[in-house]
Structure formats: structure tokens, C-alpha cells
Amino acid sequence: MKLTSLNRLTVRALSATFVVSAALLATSNGAYAQTSTTPATHQLTRADVRHELEELEAAGYDPSRGDDSNYPADIQEAERKVAAMHAAQTSALNDNQPAMQTMPTH
Incomplete structure (x- = not known):
């Protein structure tokens, strides 16, 4: 049992x-x-990453500083500037105006 x-x-x-x-x-x-249902964008290449880093450096980010106490803030600020530049270029293309060639200053 x-x-x-x-x-x-x-x-x-x-x-x-x-x-x-x-x-x-x-x-x-x-x-x-x-x-996995989201449409896949193109896979990043080394050239894409290098171009993005060059844009960030042009916007004021300096990766050679190492352990920078401003780390997240400085790259985020550079990303914001690059995004603003891309938005201005896209807007200019949509409005058939000359694209902005320099980084925004604010």
C-alpha cells in the first residue's frame, strides 16, 4: 500500500x-x-561603426580620455548633437534646402 x-x-x-x-x-x-518579429535592419559593418565614432568625435566626444568622470554624460551629449545634425539634414532634404554641414552648437 x-x-x-x-x-x-x-x-x-x-x-x-x-x-x-x-x-x-x-x-x-x-x-x-x-x-524576432521586428524587421531586421542591415547588419552594422566596421565602416558603419567607424563612421559613427567619427561623428561622435566631431561632436566633442573624446574616447581617449579613458576613465572619464563625465563618461555617460559626454557621449550622450555627443549623441544628441549627432542626432540633431541628422534631423536637420533629413529636414533639409525633405524641404529641398541645403543640408546643414556643421554640428549644432547648443
Whole structure:
């Protein structure tokens, strides 16, 4: 009689483990499917990264400073300037005006 109760308990524990595992697997696959459904942009090349770094350096970011106490703020400011320059260039192209050639100063 004890053996039968033990077998039932083992089967229930394994069933519960299976259900939990299946639920986790289903949710993780769903999460992966959601992230992978976004349209893929072109893969960055070394030239793309180098160009971005050159733009950031032109906007005032200096990666050679090493452990800079201003680190996140200085690159974020440079990124903001580059984004503003790109927005101005896009706007100029859309308005058929000459594109901005220099970095914004504010």
C-alpha cells in the first residue's frame, strides 16, 4: 500500500514538473517570437561603426580620455548633437534646402 501511494506521489510530482516546464517553454518561445518579429535592419559593418565614432568625435566626444568622470554624460551629449545634425539634414532634404554641414552648437 505504501508503494502505491509513493508511486502516485511521484507521478503527480513529475506531472506538475512537466506542466511547469511546458508553461515556461511556451512563454519563452512566445517572448522570443515577439522580439524576432521586428524587421531586421542591415547588419552594422566596421565602416558603419567607424563612421559613427567619427561623428561622435566631431561632436566633442573624446574616447581617449579613458576613465572619464563625465563618461555617460559626454557621449550622450555627443549623441544628441549627432542626432540633431541628422534631423536637420533629413529636414533639409525633405524641404529641398541645403543640408546643414556643421554640428549644432547648443
